[in-house]
Amino acid sequence: MKILFVCAGNICRSPMAEALLKEKLARRGITDVSVSSCGLEAQPWSTAEPRLRLVIGSAYTSLRGFRSRPISEEIVRDADLVLAMEGHQVREILSRFPETRGKVATLTAYAGEDGDVIDFIDSQHSSFLEWLKSCYSVVDRCLDRIAEKVAGLGFPA
Numbered sequence: 001m002k003i004l005f006v007c008a009g010n011i012c013r014s015p016m017a018e019a020l021l022k023e024k025l026a027r028r029g030i031t032d033v034s035v036s037s038c039g040l041e042a043q044p045w046s047t048a049e050p051r052l053r054l055v056i057g058s059a060y061t062s063l064r065g066f067r068s069r070p071i072s073e074e075i076v077r078d079a080d081l082v083l084a085m086e087g088h089q090v091r092e093i094l095s096r097f098p099e100t101r102g103k104v105a106t107l108t109a110y111a112g113e114d115g116d117v118i119d120f121i122d123s124q125h126s127s128f129l130e131w132l133k134s135c136y137s138v139v140d141r142c143l144d145r146i147a148e149k150v151a152g153l154g155f156p157a
Contacts, residue, residue, distance in 0.1 A: 007085040018063075
């Protein structure tokens with residue numbers, strides 16, 4: 001199974017989700033799931049936001065060598081599940097890649113929650129670090145449910 005996380009720039013929210021899910025799956029002994037991320041407006045070869053380390057702790061080590069990737073038809077086609085951070089991103093993915101219908105959702109909706117994991121610029125946070133922490137609380141909770149779903153699918157360890 002291949003899970004793809006999508007946000008705008010692929011430097012904060014989607015790498016956060018990628019790193020955290022990799023860690024959660026590894027703890028469960030699930031090795032047959034590939035997790036990656038990209039961005040709708042990503043600048044190729046940008047690095048993950050360094051302040052993520054302060055928020056996600058040891059999961060950040062999986063982002064060593066990370067470089068952002070712009071979304072592409074090939075990346076999306078290769079994924080079994082595409083999870084975006086915001087509803088408008090789901091709509092954009094479906095508009096650009098109609099063949100993704102049925103395999104794209106927001107992270108929150110797929111985990112059975114309401115709302116979006118909104119971008120800093122659209123948030124009410126005055127502190128970037130506080131915004132990252134707020135994103136983390138939602139993303140981490142959603143990924144616990146997603147890891148349970150993946151474990152329930154019976155992928156070999």
